[in-house]
Amino acid sequence: MTETKQPEATTETPVKEAPAAASTNAATDAPAADQSASTPERRPRRGRGGERGGRTRRPRRGDRGRERTRPEFDQKIVSIRRVTRVMAGGRRFSFSVSMVIGDKKGRVGVGVGKAGDTQLAIEKAIRNAKKHMITVPMNKDQVIPHDVHTKYASSEVMIMPAPGRGLVAGSSVRTVLELAGVRDVTAKLFSRSKNKLNNARAAVEALKQLKTD
Numbered sequence: 001m002t003e004t005k006q007p008e009a010t011t012e013t014p015v016k017e018a019p020a021a022a023s024t025n026a027a028t029d030a031p032a033a034d035q036s037a038s039t040p041e042r043r044p045r046r047g048r049g050g051e052r053g054g055r056t057r058r059p060r061r062g063d064r065g066r067e068r069t070r071p072e073f074d075q076k077i078v079s080i081r082r083v084t085r086v087m088a089g090g091r092r093f094s095f096s097v098s099m100v101i102g103d104k105k106g107r108v109g110v111g112v113g114k115a116g117d118t119q120l121a122i123e124k125a126i127r128n129a130k131k132h133m134i135t136v137p138m139n140k141d142q143v144i145p146h147d148v149h150t151k152y153a154s155s156e157v158m159i160m161p162a163p164g165r166g167l168v169a170g171s172s173v174r175t176v177l178e179l180a181g182v183r184d185v186t187a188k189l190f191s192r193s194k195n196k197l198n199n200a201r202a203a204v205e206a207l208k209q210l211k212t213d
Helices: 020-038 061-067 118-131 171-180 196-208
Strands: 074-087 090-102 107-115 148-152 155-161 185-189
Touching: 074 118, 074 171, 074 196, 090 118, 090 171, 090 196, 107 118, 107 171, 107 196, 148 196, 155 171, 155 196, 171 185, 171 196
Parallel strands: none
Antiparallel strands: 074 090, 090 107, 148 155, 155 185
16 A cells, blocks of 8 residues: 655635834934933033123122222221220210321311221321311422420420421321321420320321411
8 A cells, every 4th residue: 555645734814024124214213302301401501701602701809999989088096995885784985986088189187986887987187187188388309497385185295397307207197297297397295295196286286386487
């Protein structure tokens, strides 16, 4: 007997292939869109001139001080004292400031200010000195015309012109003469008073007695 081989019946199911091109394009296009949206914009670099985005550089703190104008009068504190008052509730402190101001061109004044704060006392002393401002008569070389001798309270002072010697004086008398702008002068204190306020006022009273020819 002869065996006849029959062809085997095979059933093949067709496999559906996914569109590879479409999937790859979708996968590549989506991240590209997200990446472009998430990247921030680059800011322009700051140049050497300090400009950034069309803005100018702010002025430094040191430049602000140049805008300040010079005060009209030069000032110097002669003495500062702390005064204590004993009250029922305790002690109360205040400050007394004596100050000399002048423009070094013939105008000078002495003032006193009292307050609970030092800065406030200084401001009061400046206002008081401006009220008692005097003008010193001098020649074109800023030299006084003659000698003067004055006594104020316990202070006694003598001021004499001394050509070529410069300013020779001590204590607060020197401060008054310096801020008044007097040159080539010699001052002598005959009293032993160490009260700088009285010495300064004695110098001012002496300068008041000067008379021009």
